[in-house]
Amino acid sequence: MKIMLLFAAIATLVGPPGKRVPPGKTLTVVATTPDLAAVAREIGGDLVTVTALAKPTEDPHFVDAKPSHLVTLNRADVLIEGGAELELGWLPSLLDNARNDKIAAGAPGHVVASQGIKMLEVPTTFDRSKGDVHSLGNPHFMLDPLNVKIIAADIADHLSQVNPAGAGTFKANLAKFNASVDQKLAEWQKLLEPYKGA
Numbered sequence: 063m064k065i066m067l068l069f070a071a072i073a074t075l076v077g078p079p080g081k082r083v084p085p086g087k088t089l090t091v092v093a094t095t096p097d098l099a100a101v102a103r104e105i106g107g108d109l110v111t112v113t114a115l116a117k118p119t120e121d122p123h124f125v126d127a128k129p130s131h132l133v134t135l136n137r138a139d140v141l142i143e144g145g146a147e148l149e150l151g152w153l154p155s156l157l158d159n160a161r162n163d164k165i166a167a168g169a170p171g172h173v174v175a176s177q178g179i180k181m182l183e184v185p186t187t188f189d190r191s192k193g194d195v196h197s198l199g200n201p202h203f204m205l206d207p208l209n210v211k212i213i214a215a216d217i218a219d220h221l222s223q224v225n226p227a228g229a230g231t232f233k234a235n236l237a238k239f240n241a242s243v244d245q246k247l248a249e250w251q252k253l254l255e256p257y258k259g260a
């Protein structure tokens with residue numbers, strides 16, 4: 063409770079977020095995890111600055127919510143989250159207290175990566191007391207490069223909505239990203255050939 067009051071106080075200090083991004087301005091993008099941030103950098107290129115809330119060493123389910131995260135979210139033009147309860151334990155309260163309409167649920171500036179993904183391992187029974195954390199299926203879908211292509215397209219779509227002037231750049235960056243993933247996929251599939259079906 064105390065930490066939430068602190069968040070609310072900081073949100074007041076940093077004030078309301080700025081108006082809609084003028085064309086040509088760099089978008090401030092915040093991703094919950096470093097892998098999502100990496101994809102956002104590929105798609106956004108020079109038109110974005112990207113930060114990740116979770117450290118690469120942190121379990122994305124259990125990130126320590128800090129006041130600095132709140133400031134980062136307050137100033138963001140775009141938020142990219144994994145979704146499917148990946149950040150359930152820490153992001154909702156931060157988002158509430160960040161007071162930023164641009165990244166509110168349903169806003170063009172809010173990307174939920176899981177929305178385009180066919181979820182695997184959706185449980186038929188679920189019990190948090192037994193340590194289950196994936197009630198909507200496995201949210202670690204970024205491990206599949208094919209899913210990363212879907213998410214990259216989703217990010218390009220949202221960035222274009224928030225900054226229509228950059229749409230051409232985002233589209234070109236997406237094509238370049240997909241081409242490099244396809245090239246890598248051929249290599250990876252060859253490497254993993256001996257483990258087919260495992």
Ligand SMILES: [Zn+2]
Nearest residue numbers: 123195196202
């Ligand atoms: Zn998990």
